[in-house]
Amino acid sequence: MTGPSVSELDTIIGNSWKKPAFIKRTWLRWGLLIGALIYLVLAINSVEVNWHRVWEGLDRGARFVAAFARPDFVTRWTDISAGMLESIIMTIASSVVGIAISIPIGLGAARNISPLPVYLVCRGIVAISRALQEIIVAILLVAIFGFGPLAGFLTLSFATIGFLSKLLAEDIEAMDKVQAEAIRASGARWWQWINYGVQPQVMPRLIGLSMYRLDINFRESAILGLVGAGGIGATLNTAFDRYEYDTAAAILIIIIVIVMGLEYLSGIIRARVQ
Amino acid sequence: MLRLEGLDKTYATGDRALKAVDLEVSKGQVLALIGPSGAGKSTLIRCVNRLVEPTGGKAYLDDVELTTLSSAALRRERRRMGMIFQEYALVERLTVMENVLSGRLGYVGFWRSFLRRFPQSDVDEAYRLLDRVGLLHMADKRADELSGGQRQRVGICRALIQNPALLLVDEPTASLDPKTSREIMRLIVEMCRERGLAAIINIHDVALAQMFVERVVGLELGALVFDGTPDELTPDVLTRIYGEEDWEATIEKVDEDDNEASQ
Amino acid sequence: MVSIKRSDGSQVWRKRTTGQSMVRWFGWLVGVAVFVWAWNFISEATTWFFVWDAPRIAGDIFSRATPPRWSYMEKLWEPIWDTLNIATLGTIFALFMAIPVAFMAARNTTPSRWIVRPIALLIIVSTRSINSLIWALLLIAIIGPGVFAGIVAISIRSIGFCAKLLYEAIEEINEVQVEAITATGASKLQTMAYGIVPQIMPAFAGIAVFRWDINIRESTVLGLVGAGGIGLQLSSSLNVLAWPQVTLILLVILLAVVIGEWVSAKVRGAII
Numbered sequence: 083m084t085g086p087s088v089s090e091l092d093t094i095i096g097n098s099w100k101k102p103a104f105i106k107r108t109w110l111r112w113g114l115l116i117g118a119l120i121y122l123v124l125a126i127n128s129v130e131v132n133w134h135r136v137w138e139g140l141d142r143g144a145r146f147v148a149a150f151a152r153p154d155f156v157t158r159w160t161d162i163s164a165g166m167l168e169s170i171i172m173t174i175a176s177s178v179v180g181i182a183i184s185i186p187i188g189l190g191a192a193r194n195i196s197p198l199p200v201y202l203v204c205r206g207i208v209a210i211s212r213a214l215q216e217i218i219v220a221i222l223l224v225a226i227f228g229f230g231p232l233a234g235f236l237t238l239s240f241a242t243i244g245f246l247s248k249l250l251a252e253d254i255e256a257m258d259k260v261q262a263e264a265i266r267a268s269g270a271r272w273w274q275w276i277n278y279g280v281q282p283q284v285m286p287r288l289i290g291l292s293m294y295r296l297d298i299n300f301r302e303s304a305i306l307g308l309v310g311a312g313g314i315g316a317t318l319n320t321a322f323d324r325y326e327y328d329t330a331a332a333i334l335i336i337i338i339v340i341v342m343g344l345e346y347l348s349g350i351i352r353a354r355v356q
Numbered sequence: 357m358l359r360l361e362g363l364d365k366t367y368a369t370g371d372r373a374l375k376a377v378d379l380e381v382s383k384g385q386v387l388a389l390i391g392p393s394g395a396g397k398s399t400l401i402r403c404v405n406r407l408v409e410p411t412g413g414k415a416y417l418d419d420v421e422l423t424t425l426s427s428a429a430l431r432r433e434r435r436r437m438g439m440i441f442q443e444y445a446l447v448e449r450l451t452v453m454e455n456v457l458s459g460r461l462g463y464v465g466f467w468r469s470f471l472r473r474f475p476q477s478d479v480d481e482a483y484r485l486l487d488r489v490g491l492l493h494m495a496d497k498r499a500d501e502l503s504g505g506q507r508q509r510v511g512i513c514r515a516l517i518q519n520p521a522l523l524l525v526d527e528p529t530a531s532l533d534p535k536t537s538r539e540i541m542r543l544i545v546e547m548c549r550e551r552g553l554a555a556i557i558n559i560h561d562v563a564l565a566q567m568f569v570e571r572v573v574g575l576e577l578g579a580l581v582f583d584g585t586p587d588e589l590t591p592d593v594l595t596r597i598y599g600e601e602d603w604e605a606t607i608e609k610v611d612e613d614d615n616e617a618s619q
Numbered sequence: 620m621v622s623i624k625r626s627d628g629s630q631v632w633r634k635r636t637t638g639q640s641m642v643r644w645f646g647w648l649v650g651v652a653v654f655v656w657a658w659n660f661i662s663e664a665t666t667w668f669f670v671w672d673a674p675r676i677a678g679d680i681f682s683r684a685t686p687p688r689w690s691y692m693e694k695l696w697e698p699i700w701d702t703l704n705i706a707t708l709g710t711i712f713a714l715f716m717a718i719p720v721a722f723m724a725a726r727n728t729t730p731s732r733w734i735v736r737p738i739a740l741l742i743i744v745s746t747r748s749i750n751s752l753i754w755a756l757l758l759i760a761i762i763g764p765g766v767f768a769g770i771v772a773i774s775i776r777s778i779g780f781c782a783k784l785l786y787e788a789i790e791e792i793n794e795v796q797v798e799a800i801t802a803t804g805a806s807k808l809q810t811m812a813y814g815i816v817p818q819i820m821p822a823f824a825g826i827a828v829f830r831w832d833i834n835i836r837e838s839t840v841l842g843l844v845g846a847g848g849i850g851l852q853l854s855s856s857l858n859v860l861a862w863p864q865v866t867l868i869l870l871v872i873l874l875a876v877v878i879g880e881w882v883s884a885k886v887r888g889a890i891i
Binding site (some may be wrong): 121125126128129130131132135136139140142143146167168171172174175178213214215217218221225226227228230231232235301302304305308309312315318319322325330334337338341342345 | 650653654657658660661662664665666669670673676677680700701703704707708744745747748749750752753756757759760761762763765766767770836837839840843844853857869872873876877
Binding site (some may be wrong): 405407431432433434435437438439441442443445446447448449450454458459460461462463466469470511514518524 | 793795796798799800801802803804805806808809810812813814817818820821
């Protein structure tokens with residue numbers, strides 16, 4: 083075996099060894115490190131913590147944790163069940179409408195199957211929907227349409243479009259071209275091409291993503307009530323305001339259980355379609 | 357120096373991978389363990405350093421009984437058994453030097469190793485070993501930038517820097533091309549001679565085994581069925597281990613290859 | 620796919636058997652019925668007069684909301700700084716807490732499969748299922764309003780998210796590399812530091828930046844319930860119907876979200 087010359091080894095022996103740094107340029111490494119430290123110090127100092135208030139609060143926190151051990155489903159059951167029903171209905175309706183609208187928009191936002199003007203319009207819709215959080219959209223829609231589940235329904239549908247269309251479009255752009263072209267080569271019309279060449283490839287993922295979005299919509303529907311857009315959020319807010327931790331705990335437990343159930347269900351469905 | 361007495365392993369699935377294996381390896385002896393895949397070669401060497409817990413029997417390293425050691429004592433004994441792996445098993449995102457130095461982990465405290473502050477004597481030894489295998493200039497490269505043969509050399513350095521008395525080698529050449537395979541086998545055997553190490557080398561390539569070792573042990577379905585010198589590996593013996601096949605070709609090829617292989 | 624034998628003996632290709640298509644049609648029927656029922660419910664809870672009036676109201680709000688009141692910007696710098704801190708500090712705390720939870724939840728590193736792992740999974744699912752706004756509500760009730768409540772809310776919400784992604788990464792590591800480190804006689808802690816940590820480092824960095832990006836979004840609205848940041852200004856402007864200020868705040872939030880996404884994409888590109 084021909085190793086490096088002996089002298090190379092001799093010069094290296096006795097030298098200390100350090101792990102090569104992740105960022106090679108020294109000034110950049112130290113600059114980033116010092117910058118990060120300065121930021122952290124400034125940030126932490128600017129946070130005003132009323133430790134006295136926190137200390138007092140620990141007692142309430144303990145009571146809240148204790149409330150989880152004996153949640154009260156009964157006292158406000160009518161409020162809870164009405165709010166939950168509204169949340170579930172908003173979730174279902176908005177998921178159906180959102181998915182139905184995201185499919186054409188997703189097709190339009192895929193560069194490889196749609197003409198440029200359509201692509202730009204669809205991408206624009208996706209970008210707007212993704213940049214605005216649900217709660218802000220809900221505030222605006224409540225201002226326009228009034229209080230109630232309609233505003234929540236519209237909010238969640240709108241958010242679903244941004245989420246699903248983007249992922250669907252990316253999926254279509256990444257699909258296997260050969261399969262799709264084989265269908266096109268057989269003289270199919272555009273919609274036939276979509277139906278036979280594109281749909282089978284993206285369908286399993288679309289179903290998986292739809293289930294995931296259903297899950298997200300339910301979680302989001304739980305907060306829309308805070309701004310008057312319907313759902314369990316209003317009930318939850320009232321419970322916190324009145325310090326009724328046992329009722330709040332009951333609501334949170336129901337939310338967690340439903341989310342777990344949805345995740346379990348979507349796991350099964352995804353396993354079946356793939 | 358290594359003595360196995362009735363070593364037995366039954367997996368939770370009910371498969372009995374080792375059937376009361378008795379084996380004695382003397383100091384400085386290099387031994388090839390041959391046998392078809394699934395014969396229990398991997399299980400055997402993993403039962404020695406207890407990466408796999410044996411379910412019966414005893415294993416002695418010098419006079420220390422390994423199978424009953426507490427975890428702290430086991431770690432101390434593991435330092436004396438260097439292991440070389442099939443797919444190199446380098447930590448790919450660490451540098452070559454870190455991979456070699458990781459062989460010293462059993463000797464160095466947690467914080468020292470965490471901060472990469474190894475004693476100078478370890479660092480020097482790592483450089484010497486890397487130089488010996490011709491990879492000194494690669495010390496600060498990341499392990500995943502290396503070729504297969506280079507990675508296995510780093511794997512050898514990692515095992516040797518432990519300052520072991522015994523090497524456990526699991527299919528060192530399985531993913532290498534024929535030429536590199538020989539280089540690696542030669543390197544392992546040379547290192548064992550230089551340092552007076554005993555070694556158990558699992559290998560499915562009979563020709564390669566015959567070329568380099570002084571003792572061959574055959575394993576079939578978890579039981580020892582052959583123990584002798586490479587010359588004693590007759591077609592009958594191979595049939596016994598691997599099943600019916602025309603073995604003359606394999607054995608003859610060895611002699612030719614050996615002449616070619618001399619660099 | 621099946622082929623069905625007709626009475627005259629010829630084979631016909633069908634995608635599904637008759638039974639399967641019946642089940643399918645029934646499934647669709649139930650689906651449509653559920654949707655119609657849900658829609659009726661929403662429709663009944665809606666005052667349709669407001670809806671028909673919506674275009675006029677929207678136009679009204681739009682005309683009142685433009686142009687944005689640029690001079691209000693000087694009052695926004697501090698809330699912006701707070702928002703950034705809530706997101707960043709919240710992410711950092713969350714990561715510190717997510718690491719042990721992830722190691723306890725991963726099948727290959729958990730100290731005990733039947734006691735510790737279920738607890739870790741429970742922590743993950745419960746923190747993840749509940750929106751940060753709800754955590755903020757809860758924390759405000761407990762420790763009072765302010766930036767601190769926001770930081771804690773963001774970190775609690777992020778624990779489950781980060782821990783879930785991280786424990787999936789831990790379960791996907793190459794076990795042989797860990798075995799090799801174990802074989803050298805390394806302790807449990809050393810095996811973790813040399814065998815596992817280097818393997819999950821890229822995933823960890825990716826998760827951190829990804830969550831930071833999401834947290835920037837979430838921290839902009841935490842103020843709506845009183846947990847500090849720019850949402851506080853949004854909420855007070857909405858309360859007094861100061862629409863030009865609302866417009867400016869929404870523009871700032873939009874910009875923050877876009878910048879956040881850009882930074883996280885850049886950093887992820889540099890790491891991976």
